[in-house]
Amino acid sequence: MVTPARREKNHSKSANITATASKIPLERRERRSGHRGCILWFTGLPAAGKSSIANELEAALFARGCQTFVLDGDRMRHGLCRDLGFSPDDRQENIRRAGEVAALFAQARFICIASFISPYRADRSLVRGMNAGNFFEVFVNAPLSVCEARDPKGLYVKARENKIRNFTGISAPYEPPMNPEIELRTDKLSVAESVEKILRQLKKRRVVKSR
Amino acid sequence: MVTPARREKNHSKSANITATASKIPLERRERRSGHRGCILWFTGLPAAGKSSIANELEAALFARGCQTFVLDGDRMRHGLCRDLGFSPDDRQENIRRAGEVAALFAQARFICIASFISPYRADRSLVRGMNAGNFFEVFVNAPLSVCEARDPKGLYVKARENKIRNFTGISAPYEPPMNPEIELRTDKLSVAESVEKILRQLKKRRVVKSR
Numbered sequence: 001m002v003t004p005a006r007r008e009k010n011h012s013k014s015a016n017i018t019a020t021a022s023k024i025p026l027e028r029r030e031r032r033s034g035h036r037g038c039i040l041w042f043t044g045l046p047a048a049g050k051s052s053i054a055n056e057l058e059a060a061l062f063a064r065g066c067q068t069f070v071l072d073g074d075r076m077r078h079g080l081c082r083d084l085g086f087s088p089d090d091r092q093e094n095i096r097r098a099g100e101v102a103a104l105f106a107q108a109r110f111i112c113i114a115s116f117i118s119p120y121r122a123d124r125s126l127v128r129g130m131n132a133g134n135f136f137e138v139f140v141n142a143p144l145s146v147c148e149a150r151d152p153k154g155l156y157v158k159a160r161e162n163k164i165r166n167f168t169g170i171s172a173p174y175e176p177p178m179n180p181e182i183e184l185r186t187d188k189l190s191v192a193e194s195v196e197k198i199l200r201q202l203k204k205r206r207v208v209k210s211r
Numbered sequence: 212m213v214t215p216a217r218r219e220k221n222h223s224k225s226a227n228i229t230a231t232a233s234k235i236p237l238e239r240r241e242r243r244s245g246h247r248g249c250i251l252w253f254t255g256l257p258a259a260g261k262s263s264i265a266n267e268l269e270a271a272l273f274a275r276g277c278q279t280f281v282l283d284g285d286r287m288r289h290g291l292c293r294d295l296g297f298s299p300d301d302r303q304e305n306i307r308r309a310g311e312v313a314a315l316f317a318q319a320r321f322i323c324i325a326s327f328i329s330p331y332r333a334d335r336s337l338v339r340g341m342n343a344g345n346f347f348e349v350f351v352n353a354p355l356s357v358c359e360a361r362d363p364k365g366l367y368v369k370a371r372e373n374k375i376r377n378f379t380g381i382s383a384p385y386e387p388p389m390n391p392e393i394e395l396r397t398d399k400l401s402v403a404e405s406v407e408k409i410l411r412q413l414k415k416r417r418v419v420k421s422r
Contacts, residue, residue, distance in 0.1 A: 023270040050319040069319045080311040100291035108280045
């Protein structure tokens with residue numbers, strides 16, 4: 001459902017701004033990097049394994065000669081989104097901005113690994129819509145009980161004690177993807193196995209070359 | 212001067228977010244791309260020549276094998292900053308976001324060409340502060356009369372007729388840089404000469420290799 005607030009945000013206020021074209025066709029960027037640009041959008045509960053897999057995947061892609069960059073909540077919330085909190089509206093704006101930045105990296109022919117809890121289906125759909133054909137949703141999926149038992153930063157404990165409000169999985173909702181391009185059951189797969197599964201998909205979908 | 216609103220924006224609301232490290236040291240990214248990452252921050256009046264020079268410079272750098280990307284007002288205002296207008300507060304937020312995105316591209320070892328009117332000194336200083344040592348201010352400088360005579364998009368005409376409000380140079384202020392790393396007098400230099408001047412500076416400052 002599109003609320004008036006959402007509509008407002010998606011409507012550009014810059015009527016007198018026109019885009020000028022880059023002199024570097026995307027094909028030339030692609031030829032140089034040897035692969036397409038795309039967004040791998042990781043979504044999942046806190047402690048589901050998003051960051052670990054994102055960082056290992058980045059290393060694996062870099063080792064193959066790919067252009068790749070991890071964009072994550074940590075990086076964004078201390079920078080571009082430092083003015084935002086964790087209310088539904090702020091989460092929506094956080095994801096919108098993340099999606100816009102990821103789109104820029106994909107335009108620069110990066111495999112952009114965007115790793116965000118991104119709990120709302122509608123917000124993820126918005127980003128998908130902005131990046132038609134180059135957006136792959138990766139559901140990093142472990143049961144809440146497993147994530148809570150891991151709790152590497154002690155955040156679930158704080159959330160249970162009400163010391164953190166609006167904590168996804170405890171005091172804020174998480175809406176799992178309906179049709180993710182890739183699902184990783186991280187209670188069953190190791191990080192290395194998860195990375196392998198993504199690489200296979202990237203080859204199958206002709207983002208990177210098989211070899 | 213730091214206003215309360217400005218302070219608020221610069222203070223992160225994400226107390227429970229900690230950064231995780233990339234497994235790719237910056238040096239390895241640099242070794243692959245063969246140059247440092249940095250931000251070339253173009254500032255100047257509308258029609259001073261920012262976009263033309265930015266696009267030619269991007270092409271010249273790409274031809275030398277550099278990683279480079281143009282981030283400009285056009286690109287940002289239809290995407291990441293579509294919720295912002297042209298009031299001083301919105302302009303400040305526009306530049307803050309642009310600076311954060313440029314910083315991400317510099318981290319990915321791009322020569323990021325950020326081309327924004329960015330009329331306020333304080334806002335440019337903020338971005339410089341976020342990117343210490345990797346920020347080069349490029350003053351794209353032509354007299355107002357020259358810019359107004361060029362007026363490729365007919366915006367000065369509209370501004371004089373009050374059809375556009377808050378138009379820099381006409382109905383909104385422009386504060387020229389005090390100590391830009393590079394100044395381009397575009398009423399005297401051709402686009403090609405301007406590009407050459409920037410390339411010389413990039414070599415001198417050891418961003419790219421001489422050859």
